[in-house]
Ligand SMILES: Nc1ncnc2c1ncn2[C@@H]1O[C@H](COP(=O)(O)OP(=O)(O)OP(=O)(O)O)[C@@H](O)[C@H]1O
């Protein structure tokens with residue numbers, strides 16, 4: 041088995057043989073590959089899947105530096121990628137992870153430092169160069185063309201000759217699809233696919249082009265828990281076939297479950313590396329501690345005390361039998377009722393796409409309801425629009441920070457003022473007060489430790505996590521009665537996520553009502569007083585914290601038996 | 610941050626525009642050479658007549674006035690992501706309204722009042738013409754690119770019908786409104802041969818600059834143009850802003866029409882159509898949608914068209930040559946912004962939303978995707 045693996049990697053020098061190889065390798069999943077075993081086992085090097093030690097690194101990045109204006113995003117960072125290895129890159133928000141992989145994928149050019157692929161020094165000036173070197177990237181924001189078929193998307197741009205040999209390509213793509221557990225015809229149009237499926241097509245696309253290095257930047261943040269598990273399985277299989285996988289994630293559990301090597305960045309520099317031995321030796325807990333210490337330079341913060349409210353008394357916000365349409369003819373919310381009380385964090389659990397986003401938008405006034413009423417403090421705000429809802433005291437942290445939460449080209453200060461621009465202190469209704477905007481931005485930056493050169497930097501230049509912090513700061517500054525948050529810790533590093541959870545809890549304790557929509561059950565369990573489970577546009581259960589466990593929630597989310605405790609409203 | 614790089618950063622986008630202008634002139638020169646004309650002589654004459662004669666200078670400044678007014682309006686529309694292609698039609702209607710109002714009030718009331726009334730009539734005319742596409746857009750979501758374009762044809766036909774019949778000066782044969790006597794037209798700026806329309810133009814540009822830098826409305830228009838979904842999310846009155854942008858640019862186009870009637874022509878003629886719209890698009894993009902930069906570019910394009918006219922006849926070059934130069938400038942500009950993106954110190958990964966996305970929900974403004982950024986490049990802003 042080991043010999044076969046070696047042979048595979050050695051023939052990867054030419055593109056065609058590589059592709060044939062992939063097809064062969066993927067077409068015949070190895071029954072003895074460890075991808076079905078428990079995570080803790082699979083990260084151990086096993087004799088049949090590890091590569092012999094005589095191999096040198098596939099990629100060596102040495103002393104890579106990259107500045108963006110005054111910001112040093114990478115400061116003499118080094119990284120080795122070995123074939124047949126999953127390499128996790130960890131680090132807090134703004135540590136330089138995305139920049140580092142962007143340099144490898146040709147999206148950015150380094151200011152200094154060297155990159156060697158198979159020992160030869162290379163310049164990766166553009167994504168096309170990276171592809172030619174066998175470096176494929178799965179972007180977090182997908183690059184597939186929605187109204188082309190899977191086959192067309194995969195083949196698009198990969199064909200060297202003018203004549204498209206579609207028959208051959210189709211067979212190959214069909215095999216890869218089957219192999220990746222996708223029961224789809226190559227002719228299915230991309231727009232019919234779910235996010236998780238699209239992501240797999242992105243991976244197929246990269247592999248079809250002969251990639252033996254696969255870069256994934258926060259690939260799991262868009263996935264449902266089930267999809268995450270199968271993505272990780274897939275990555276393990278690719279590893280076993282000799283692909284070098286780079287995985288950026290903020291979820292330590294994921295990283296530890298699949299990685300053979302972990303590189304930790306901090307402030308743009310290497311802060312530590314744990315090889316297979318180090319990862320295998322110590323217990324999961326001690327590894328975790330070591331990593332967290334290297335990421336933040338301090339031990340993990342303690343958890344929050346968990347007070348519990350039982351959801352009685354006069355509600356602050358009630359939703360009565362709310363329905364709203366998504367596409368014509370299909371309802372995103374079906375007669376949903378809910379009552380939020382002062383002082384409580386009401387968690388909403390559910391598999392993504394079961395109406396959670398629509399629930400948030402309906403309350404925020406951003407999406408009209410077709411039937412039902414929304415009442416805040418006795419005042420009806422149904423279908424009054426966003427401005428009216430905001431004025432009435434509702435703040436909404438969207439999960440779509442890039443496309444609707446912020447305007448990339450406008451400054452941090454302008455984005456912080458975005459929702460309250462027509463009011464004091466940012467304006468008198470007519471004239472802007474730019475100084476007040478800047479001051480508010482400075483306060484937000486200080487309060488959330490946002491990494492940015494200053495309030496006048498375009499917000500699109502900040503790292504994902506830092507944008508998320510500003511988004512939250514903006515809504516909190518509205519001083520709302522009800523705070524609706526959709527995935528507020530999305531893309532935040534562990535410590536910041538923790539801080540944010542703490543802030544939400546404080547907001548509730550200070551007398552506000554918080555509706556926390558999240559796909560992270562741990563987070564929900566940590567700070568919620570009650571947790572509702574959404575399935576198919578309905579609240580199928582509302583559990584007091586004491587009765588909610590990972591198992592019960594998971595069960596309900598997947599359509600287990602209905603247990604409508606305390607029907608709200 | 611020190612002052613130096615900031616200033617440099619402010620000028621950097623202009624270099625792209627200047628490069629585009631130079632490239633367009635070179636291409637134009639090549640075109641002339643192919644046609645058997647001496648490009649060096651042609652450009653020498655263009656500059657010497659346009660810049661070196663007092664006639665050339667003052668004609669350029671007079672031509673600048675309507676360009677400034679129209680462009681000030683176009684900036685509002687384009688920054689809000691609204692494509693007002695109907696500038697020419699709005700201008701014609703405004704001019705006709707102003708011609709009729711002006712000539713019927715001329716001599717009846719003091720000239721300044723007559724000018725104001727005619728200007729107001731022009732504004733109303735342009736406004737009405739923009740209102741139709743505006744309502745179609747916000748009520749039924751009809752794409753304003755198509756409706757404003759169609760309204761241009763309607764305007765041409767409506768105005769030529771009106772001057773042939775209802776508002777025709779009965780005392781003359783050609784279809785035109787009654788003449789406003791020369792002595793009742795806009796006065797000259799003291800010491801020059803340039804009428805005060807230029808000052809109106811400068812004022813319009815300055816007001817628009819203030820609008821975008823210092824007012825809530827300008828801020829909201831900017832947000833709308835860059836990311837419509839964010840404007841909705843932030844609770845901005847998206848429909849009202851869209852309508853406002855269209856109406857403002859229509860009103861200013863109408864005012865530009867009034868300017869030409871009151872300052873230069875004195876009457877509305879049936880076949881008159883100055884076609885400032887295209888020049889305005891070119892110069893607004895060259896100015897990178899930054900209203901103050903409109904001033905030098907408006908002057909430059911006016912100079913080009915006056916100098917071009919002055920050189921065309923003696924050298925027997927079609928006057929269309931200058932229009933072609935304008936077109937080439939836009940093309941070169943689109944190409945140049947693409948190169949600019951490649952060279953950007955912040956990496957090519959940065960995608961900014963420009964008004965290229967008007968009408969549609971805008972694409973992602975995402976640092977992490979480079980793909981697809983080449984399309985819609987023209988909207989890129991600093
Ligand atoms: N195009 C850019 N222009 C300006 N600054 C940038 C740019 N790209 C990254 N930066 C800055 O470089 C630093 C590193 O950013 P990077 O995106 O690599 O962080 P990250 O580790 O991926 O963070 P996150 O976990 O929040 O995604 C940040 O401070 C960021 O603001």
Ligand SMILES: [Mg+2]
Pocket residue numbers: 137138139503504
């Ligand atoms: Mg990142």
